[in-house]
Amino acid sequence: MVAEPHIQTTAKSFLTQQEKDAINHEVSLLPYKKAAVIEALKIVQQHRRWVSDDAVAAIAAYLDMSTAEVDSVATFYNLIFRKPVGRHIILLCDSISCYVMGYQKLYEAIQHELKIKFGETTKDKKFTLLPNACLGCCDHAPALMIDEDLYRDIEAEDVRNILETYT
Amino acid sequence: MIYERPLTQHIHINRQPLNLKEYEAKGGYAAVRKAVKEMTPQEVQKAVQDSNLKGRGGAGFNTGIKWSFVPMGSDAPHPKYLICNADEMEPGTFKDRLLLEGNPHQLLEGMILAAYAIQADISYVFLRWAYKKAAALIKQSIAEAYAAGYLGQNILNSGWSLDMHLHTGVGRYMCGEETALLNALEGKRATPRAKPPFPQVSGLFGKPSIVNNVETLCCIPHIINNGADWFKKLSFTEDAGTKLYGVSGKVKRPGVWELPMGTTMRELLEEHAGGMRNGLMMRGVLPGGASTDFLTPAHLDTRLDYQSVAIAGSRLGTGTMIVMDDATCPVGFVHNLQHFFAQESCGWCTPCREGLPWVEKILLSLEHGEGTQADIDMLQMHTQLLGPGNTFCALAPGAMEPLQSALKYFMEDFERHAHEKGCPYVHEAVASSEW
Numbered sequence: 322m323v324a325e326p327h328i329q330t331t332a333k334s335f336l337t338q339q340e341k342d343a344i345n346h347e348v349s350l351l352p353y354k355k356a357a358v359i360e361a362l363k364i365v366q367q368h369r370r371w372v373s374d375d376a377v378a379a380i381a382a383y384l385d386m387s388t389a390e391v392d393s394v395a396t397f398y399n400l401i402f403r404k405p406v407g408r409h410i411i412l413l414c415d416s417i418s419c420y421v422m423g424y425q426k427l428y429e430a431i432q433h434e435l436k437i438k439f440g441e442t443t444k445d446k447k448f449t450l451l452p453n454a455c456l457g458c459c460d461h462a463p464a465l466m467i468d469e470d471l472y473r474d475i476e477a478e479d480v481r482n483i484l485e486t487y488t
Numbered sequence: 489m490i491y492e493r494p495l496t497q498h499i500h501i502n503r504q505p506l507n508l509k510e511y512e513a514k515g516g517y518a519a520v521r522k523a524v525k526e527m528t529p530q531e532v533q534k535a536v537q538d539s540n541l542k543g544r545g546g547a548g549f550n551t552g553i554k555w556s557f558v559p560m561g562s563d564a565p566h567p568k569y570l571i572c573n574a575d576e577m578e579p580g581t582f583k584d585r586l587l588l589e590g591n592p593h594q595l596l597e598g599m600i601l602a603a604y605a606i607q608a609d610i611s612y613v614f615l616r617w618a619y620k621k622a623a624a625l626i627k628q629s630i631a632e633a634y635a636a637g638y639l640g641q642n643i644l645n646s647g648w649s650l651d652m653h654l655h656t657g658v659g660r661y662m663c664g665e666e667t668a669l670l671n672a673l674e675g676k677r678a679t680p681r682a683k684p685p686f687p688q689v690s691g692l693f694g695k696p697s698i699v700n701n702v703e704t705l706c707c708i709p710h711i712i713n714n715g716a717d718w719f720k721k722l723s724f725t726e727d728a729g730t731k732l733y734g735v736s737g738k739v740k741r742p743g744v745w746e747l748p749m750g751t752t753m754r755e756l757l758e759e760h761a762g763g764m765r766n767g768l769m770m771r772g773v774l775p776g777g778a779s780t781d782f783l784t785p786a787h788l789d790t791r792l793d794y795q796s797v798a799i800a801g802s803r804l805g806t807g808t809m810i811v812m813d814d815a816t817c818p819v820g821f822v823h824n825l826q827h828f829f830a831q832e833s834c835g836w837c838t839p840c841r842e843g844l845p846w847v848e849k850i851l852l853s854l855e856h857g858e859g860t861q862a863d864i865d866m867l868q869m870h871t872q873l874l875g876p877g878n879t880f881c882a883l884a885p886g887a888m889e890p891l892q893s894a895l896k897y898f899m900e901d902f903e904r905h906a907h908e909k910g911c912p913y914v915h916e917a918v919a920s921s922e923w
């Protein structure tokens with residue numbers, strides 16, 4: 322007996338009913354299924370925190386697309402995570418106004434506190450640190466976001482206190 | 489002298505924005521009532537065209553004329569789309585955030601009017617993911633507008649219907665380019681499209697579409713209420729209206745202000761932003777976001793409108809300026825910009841995909857003391873190779889604007905990096921791309 326390839330089995334059973342309902346709703350607003358792929362990636366990421374190869378295959382099967390096509394979209398957008406991330410995501414703005422105002426000092430302070438560089442996750446899986454293009458609050462630079470929270474006008478000395486509020 | 493500031497009159501920092509009832513009490517949605525009851529779509533288009541409103545998203549094209557290319561009448565293709573570009577990702581730009589968070593109903597009213605003018609059926613707010621507060625407010629405001637009958641079927645018994653959706657992005661600067669935005673809304677990679685066909689004729693899902701900036705749309709209710717002549721008189725110069733001007737960098741009071749179009753750079757920097765912080769001097773300014781040419785202290789009396797800034801050798805762009813002080817290294821400054829552009833290039837065309845990382849590396853090698861005079865020549869060459877006409881969209885030429893003007897105004901700094909084998913400025917910590 323030949324086993325069904327791994328990808329196909331997971332594709333059928335991977336998405337939960339809740340995820341499928343949310344994707345169906347998006348599809349209903351659009352002229353064709355494929356157009357919902359970004360929304361589908363967002364939905365899966367919301368439930369699972371990141372988008373695995375199995376998730377890409379499942380979305381592809383669900384929307385009648387090839388996995389390569391889904392992955393080409395998934396890897397284009399920097400806030401679709403194709404690798405596991407920590408419980409909290411730190412987005413440090415490294416664009417021009419924050420550069421002038423010294424975001425580099427914040428980066429040093431975060432590295433010192435968490436022992437991670439851009440693109441890395443702490444050993445306890447608590448934080449992932451990512452560089453981020455302009456957060457749109459340049460009059461309060463330097464700025465960073467942790468999950469949904471925006472922090473503005475921060476000094477290197479504030480970093481520890483901010484990080485301590487996350488569990 | 490106190491000038492009118494229609495777009496921000498009801499915006500108070502630290503106070504919740506007006507809800508629908510409060511907005512109506514201040515005269516909100518009167519323009520929608522007036523337009524759908526008393527004006528034809530063509531009359532709305534004409535009023536906006538006559539007002540000489542130019543797009544506030546960067547390119548500065550006459551909004552009414554842009555709308556006039558949308559096919560109208562009974563044989564026009566449907567659905568037609570009206571899209572608000574709220575992607576605001578140009579580094580140094582933070583003006584649309586104020587309008588989105590400060591008065592969401594004003595934006596919705598502008599969108600409904602624009603949609604009426606082109607007889608759109610579906611509208612989207614394309615919002616960048618980082619604006620979480622704006623997302624919640626817009627969602628709430630759309631629901632209120634549906635409940636009040638300003639959205640949905642048969643709006644105010646006019647026979648015209650409009651749906652509105654909020655779409656939040658998942659990153660990438662390119663989503664702000666209007667044809668790339670359409671691809672993103674269709675669930676594709678945000679690469680730009682060839683023009684023609686123009687989006688007005690064949691846009692979202694191949695249907696007629698208009699993409700307008702947040703600030704552009706927020707001007708529309710005021711033009712409909714008060715007329716084209718009133719709008720023109722708000723300005724000091726030929727380019728009509730007010731403008732949201734922003735200042736960031738080491739000034740005393742960074743911020744964003746709505747001022748008459750054509751306010752001078754001197755007034756903005758010295759009066760509103762309070763001048764430079766103690767001990768610092770201004771060396772250069774990017775007047776309209778990261779992809780505009782540097783201006784210098786010699787240009788302080790330039791009026792900040794489309795034409796005057798162009799004559800001075802730059803672009804008004806988004807009208808939000810980034811100030812470079814004399815303690816900041818121009819090479820490091822430009823390197824930070826090129827790092828951004830190289831990372832955000834969509835990779836569609838070769839000069840941009842290959843050229844920008846090359847430019848970034850050369851700048852970094854200059855910062856690290858490994859650069860030579862030949863590298864500076866190479867940078868100079870790239871400003872041509874990646875300039876207008878050689879790439880598929882405006883990202884790469886935009887990236888070259890601050891580089892070419894830095895080479896013009898701050899050449900001695902580039903040369904010192906090469907000759908002294910290192911950066912002569914004090915860097916408090918590591919540069920951005922040492923990781």
Ligand SMILES: Cc1cc2nc3c(=O)[nH]c(=O)nc-3n(C[C@H](O)[C@H](O)[C@H](O)COP(=O)(O)O)c2cc1C
Nearest residue numbers: 543544545573575576577664665666700701704882
């Ligand atoms: C790379 C790139 C990014 C852009 N980003 C934005 C943006 O975030 N917001 C915006 O309104 N326009 C942006 N634009 C300009 C748009 O392409 C378009 O001109 C604008 O949305 C039209 O609106 P307007 O006519 O109201 O100005 C961008 C252009 C380019 C080339």
Ligand code: SF4
Nearest residue numbers: 834835836837840881
């Ligand atoms: S210029 Fe750059 S961003 Fe624009 S299409 Fe070419 S590669 Fe993409």
